[in-house]
Amino acid sequence: MSAADRAHQIKGLDTPATALGATLYLPATRGDLAVVLLGGWPNLRSAVVWLEDGVRTDARLYGRACL
Structure with missing residues (x-):
């Protein structure tokens, strides 16, 4: 078991x-x-x-609007 997995286990994460x-x-x-x-x-x-x-330079404003 990795250290990250052990830390998750200690925190009670599934x-x-x-x-x-x-x-x-x-x-x-x-x-x-x-x-x-x-x-x-x-x-x-x-x-x-x-x-x-x-994202293409000319499409960046459109991309921000999609968020």
Whole structure:
């Protein structure tokens, strides 16, 4: 058992820290962004919304509006 898993066990958390998995990077201009972030993918544990590199320069204002 890893140190992170032991710490979660001590805190009484059900899911070990190592169960987080990979982080999903989503461009802010993604049409179903709200659906994904609000539970549309029930197994998603970690997500980052891109406002810069993952979005074309001319679409950044639109991406911010999607949030």
